[in-house]
Amino acid sequence: MRYFIVIYIILGLLSLVKANSDLTNYVKSTDRSFNPLEGKVITIKINMSEKKYKKLIEIAQISSYDLFYKYNMDFNKLENFEEKVNMTTIIDGKEEVYEKANFKIGGRYARVQDRIGFNIKLKKNKLFYNRKDIRLRPDALDYTHIRSKISADLMNHPVNIKKCFNEKDEYLNYTQPLYDMIDRLMNVTTIEELSNVFDIENYTRMIIAEYLFSSFDNYLIMGHNFHLYQKPDGKWDIIDHDYDSNFGVNLKLVLGGYIPLNFTKIVEFEKYVKLDFDHWQALEVFQFLEEIETCIECSAKSNINISEVIYFAQKAILYPTAPIYDSQINALKPACVQALSRIFKLCDLEGDGILTDEEIMKFQKYCFSQPLSEEELFLVKEIIKENYPEGVNERGLTQSGFLFLHNLFICQGSVETTWEVLRKYGYDDNLSFREDFIHPKMEIPEECTIELKKEGYDFFKDLFNKYDKDNDGVLCPRELNELFSITPGNPWISMDTQQSVVTDKNGNITLQGFLSQWSLITWLDYKVTLEYLAYFGYGDNTTSVFEIIPLNKKHSKYNKKIKRKVYSCCVLGATGSGKIIFIYSY
Template sequence: MARFDSSTKFNSRTGVRIVVAGDRGTGKSSLIITAATESFPTNAPSLLPSTRLPEVMFLDRVPVTLIDTCLENRGKLDDELKRADAVVLTYACDQTSTFDRLSTFWLPELRRLEVKVPVIVAGCKVDLRDEQQAVSLKPVMKQFREIETCIECSAYRHIQIAEVFYDAQKAVLYPTAPLFDQEAQTLKLRCVRALKRIFILCDHDRDGALSDAELNDFQIKCFNASLQPSEIVGIKSIVHEIYPKGLNENGLTLTGFLILHEISIEKGRLETWTVLRKFGYNNDIRLRDDQLLPPIKRTADQSVELTSEAVEFLRKVFTLFDCDGDGALNALELNDLFSTAPESPWSEAPYANAVEKNALGGLSLNGFLSEWALMSVLDPVITVENLIYIGYAGDPSSAVRVTRKRRVDRKKQNSDRNVFQGFVFGPKEAGKSSILHSFVGRSFSEVYMPTNEEQYTVNIVSQPDGTEKTLILREIPEDSVEKLLSHQDALAACDVAVFVHDSSNESSWIRATELLVQVASHGESTGYEVPCIIVAAKDDLEPNPTTIQDSTRVSQDMGIEAPIPISAKLGDFNNVFRRIVRAAEHPHLSIPETEAGKSRKQHRKLLKRSLMVASVGAAVVVFGLAAYRVYAARTSS
């Protein structure tokens, strides 16, 4: 399909370390010396020092260092194998017993040492092989998939010596394993996804095929050379012979494009890696760091949000992939949307069950935008990476913005944020999870399921003034509170803390109070004070009078809003989610004061007053002294 341009450098590696191992007498040292000097040694030493081969011999001018080994020094051998970028295992073509040792000792030994690098099997002394000593390589390669290739050579006859190390270096710089499944004989899924994205980027007219002109543009971009008309005809002929549907009236389809890469990889050529790297991919088939968002400078109490530009892009993407027009993305539509990313970013916690879905499991627009908002808060770099995968063409830094510091928000008595994060605290069986589930429209369940790990839900909350804010609720299991608060900046990411208790259970309230004091004290001591809200859950049960009286008194004493009664079972939430957002929007209000905090504040006031009195007294003394000097000067004259 294309010609490899060896003058284009795609690797940031400064060198490749190849370890040569095998039984004594298989020709390891002769192989290395002949590669380095282009002459066969008449008397090769038993062990060579490390040998560097000229970089001009190799791809991308990345130099190769060869490490000789001997089996007698097992400690040194194991250490070298663990440090290898690639391993060349040698056997002697005139000694079949050394070939058998590959599968009975050397390859199992590499697995035991967990050496997960490409392996090249080199059959040395091929000039001495008797035809009756021929061995079958296929069973060994099938059993040990880590073998990249097998090659026969002769140092004495100078047969395929450079090729051994060329193949080893190529296996490091252009590995087959991430691209191709040798067992299934197909491209790996991540490779297919990357090539699909590249195909879409090159399909400028969006007709689902690469025309001759688009195919030529692709060739020039990747290989710095044009395709001749005869070459284009040849490419199409190859595809048509293998799979006629790889072509249509408009040109080369995605399937045809993938077939060409499959052929290239099967033949051991480098074109696919050249293409991937030209479009910014690394060896893991993810976009390189230089293609993504640079590191974000922010303090602990600043968060990251999507910009209006990115949100508008996502709205258009949602509409584009909502093929049935039902206002939701089903599983197939969502998979299609992320089919150009390495994988779906929302398949696992904390995203898998964090958002609103319809009765059929479809993701609503609110749920779609909420999922992106959650990802932006938790991992903005991954967020921008996935935006690029699905087609965001703007500057990566234009997709997100860093919010103001929370301390500044408190001083200004308002927040400039569109996304707020609420930490939900409370004892076991208080109803925390029910609140999170209800927030995204899940039905109430009587069955108690303890929460052992933090979980998130996120949704858009409409405000009375018509604006919309995104609220993230993060449930903190009771057993995790101590660990959370062991960090100095534990509350830096928290816009509002919600304390839930079972209003029918006095012990539940007592424990919730302890957690409230604990969190408030941590905020006072670290400077990360947060607004706090008390939620009296299970309002459908018989209320505990002592709990009602005590919770009202505590909220008054601490200077926060009275407890909000709710019932998840009855679906009566008393506008609790709006009230949580309102508390976050006005971060100077609803900040609780503990007794210790009040004492510290009183102490600071007394100290300030004493300093003021002292300064006034000092000013009076200074003024009096100055007046006396003036008076004395007048009387003396």
């Protein structure tokens, strides 16, 4: 058998400040079953088999690297340790044995530290100072090992909990009281009404304590490490727990972004701990949270910053950040990258992966109705060159530079600039194509057909030449795939018309075949052509490239001959008569 010895130190101000001070002066007005332990050092021995002990040592701690990259911060994937053990406590030389206690690893993120915690659950027939559950907290980052003790004693929460339901009761998923509480809060309009729902005195006391303790790991800042408790009189209370990060411990690491919490900017420690309450709770600290776009102190009663609040509220609705930007990693979201990459390819008229000054000017004028001055364009390129050198070269702006520029816009609070570009190219708030963009309304009279005008054929001809990189007059499979990469996919495949495309002897699509294919697609379903004109970046008025043609002579003015250029013909002939050769000859 192996004894696993834990020295559990319960230190109070009694032992550190004045050993002979009166306990009642330190924890005044308390009636705690564990008061006799104040200022004493407790030795706890855990008895388990050698095999189990080795297993505990093997799995108890993990590296930060494994937690982040192997387990993706999913604590449920971590191997746990739980075992029935015999526990012995030694207090003032007196030993007490607790048999068949449930012993397991405690904490979550704490398992990456050099000292971890343990949770012990005793049998009901023998409790430890009227306690069934014991938590041996590591407080690994608190080298004084006293912050939790001081915070808990100063709080000395007066809530007298009569009954709690644990995980073994039938009330595990019983959440109706929470919903009832929220419904009541939604209808509260006065302090008096609020006092019927919450214990305001204790709530205020807890908030003040968090501020005085420089707490970031509890209710107000991080929004966790607290319990909601409904008292017998129906009122609710908030009870903080986990005080090991109070009084500035670990603050530099968290504010510096080392630990992947919501804080991501490096903030001066001295500035944080000296904030007054209003700025700590409402302004400065919340500015560390990247997902909060704007924080304004306002008052309707005093008419302070009302217009500003309305402006930023409208901006948040019209130009939402969440769909396009991940504030946790400070990067454009994949859907936004895909959309902006498509826009870049559309603006890259030469198809060389670079936006020249001329192409940038056309893009600017199309999106914002006015070009950049030469000086403004130079400054934009200089900013990119200084912060992201690979984003620009002597020929112009690269695709990665284009993406960096929009990332910079959002970081500087100009998210509306990126949204103006996205919406100009047909995207809605979910970064899907708007229905009015890909399917604009178009009235087609009965007994009429629709064909492409010369403008439509010219657009598809230019599109063909843009992606014919080697200028050999045909599109190879690679070039064709690149052409359709800015669309949801090749419609010829889904419409089962791919076999009708005119190709050369190597199976590459010729210009004649490319144009003929769009004639066929338009005849079969003009809405598909309309949709792909939008994907390919034709412009705002995609319906202008179509010509409506009557199918019957009587619909034609002066009964002139029909102007149709596309016909549906049936070729009849016996097997081997040359039908396919006849068709391909045209």
